[in-house]
Structures are given as C-alpha cells and as structure tokens.
Amino acid sequence: MARAVAEGWVGVEALAGIPGTVGAVPIQNVGAYGQEVAQTIAQVHAYDRLERRHRTFASADCGFGYRTSLFKQTPGRYVVGAVTFRFRRGSLGAPIQYAELARRLGVEVGARVPAGDVRAAVLALRRSKGMVLDETDHDTWSAGSFFMNPFVPPGAVPPGAPAFEQPDGRVKTSAAWLVERAGFSRGYGTGDARVSSKHTLALTNRGGASAADLLALATEIRAGVLARFGIELQPEPVLVGCSLG
C-alpha cells in the first residue's frame, strides 16, 4: 500500500495500515474507509486444489462482496499465488467515499486530495482506534474488527441505527452501534479478553487471554445483540477448528 502511494498508483490509499499478505487480500475482499481491493484487482491467480490446476480469475469472476469472495466461500479449495492489480496513475487519491475520512481531511465526500494525505489521515484515524499494530499497546492486540456489519431487511433495522440501503433491497447497519446499544461498551470484559478501549468491534488480548477466552467474549456479545435486536452478528475472522457458541 505504501509503495502504491509512493509510485502514484491510485486506489488503495485508504487501505493503509491493514496488516496481511497480498495473497490474503482477495479472500475477504479487504476494505476500509470507503475502498475495497475488489476495486483495483484485475486478476487473481490461484491453484485449484479440487481440479489440481492453476487458474486465473478475472475480477468479475471472483465473487467479491462485502468481506467475501469466491475463495472465502469455498474454504480450502483455492491457494492464491499472485494478484494482478490495475491502478490509475496520478497524484490525487480516488474520490473520498467515507464521511469520517472526509471530515478528517477537511473536504466533502467525493472530493479528491493527494493520495499521500489520504494515507496519512487513514493511518491517524486507525491509530486513534487501536487499528495499527503496536506491540506496546494492548488495544492493538486484536484481529481487527471481530464482527461484520450485518445486512438485514429494511424493517429489521433498529430505530436510530445507521442504515445504508443496498442494491439488493437489504440494508447494511452498524455492528458497532448494535454492540454498544446491547450493553457492551469499550473496555467491556473481565480478565485478559476485553473489548478494546478504543474500538467497540475489536476484541483484544490484554496479555494472557486464550483463544477460548476471546471466543467466550465474542459468544456473549453475539448472544446479547441477538437478544436485544434479533440480529445475529457474524464473525469477520475465519475460525479454524472452533465456532461461536
């Protein structure tokens, strides 16, 4: 991401600070602050373990959606070996799509500003939420957002909750809003597994928490949101060999 900004490759500047490998970004269509990698991925080159051959997928055939893809929907089948990106060239970033980022930059949504400024603003926002890894800060000891924003029928959005209409008629609402209103505020938890004190959706390890401790906290939060709002949150991290209760 840093190299793209330095080289004048436009379209991933708002993804600054997201940890991980290139091969992993198509799996959940990594995204943040109004950008998703699906917008700049041209091709994904993968080994198909079922058909035992290398395959190249055009972006349109990758099944990209909100935090998902064909590769995530068929776990274990594809091993991504390379990703081809197609960037526009320029010094200005893509139009700002995210209100909080626009406010930080002092511009309107839809404006374009230098990509380096976007990257710096995103990193500052992410740091303020504990979303940039720092080994001395337990608030950053997380898997990022633990729950995805849910898509629900229009009538299922709780009064006052953020609501973003989708092309398929459903409405995307805010997992963080639901978690907070269900009684799980920042810092919630006992022991070493706690909600981040900077970000409601980050479940953090304060030093000695086990995976079971984190899953117990996630299970409690999910049950609390379901009981309060009738909406079942889905985890964003892929759980291996375990599930939420």
Ligand SMILES: Cc1cc2nc3c(=O)[nH]c(=O)nc-3n(C[C@H](O)[C@H](O)[C@H](O)COP(=O)(O)OP(=O)(O)OC[C@H]3O[C@@H](n4cnc5c(N)ncnc54)[C@H](O)[C@@H]3O)c2cc1C
């Ligand atoms: C502090 C923090 C903040 C984060 N913020 C964001 C954010 O803003 N937006 C966002 O979208 N994500 C975010 N994430 C999640 C994470 O950074 C991304 O999911 C990233 O792509 C994970 O990369 P990784 O290499 O660590 O993959 P892993 O976590 O090791 O793997 C993730 C999944 O992809 C699969 N996978 C990985 N590589 C390949 C491959 N080459 N071929 C096939 N399957 C593969 C794994 O089997 C696993 O199922 C955040 C995480 C953290 C810790």
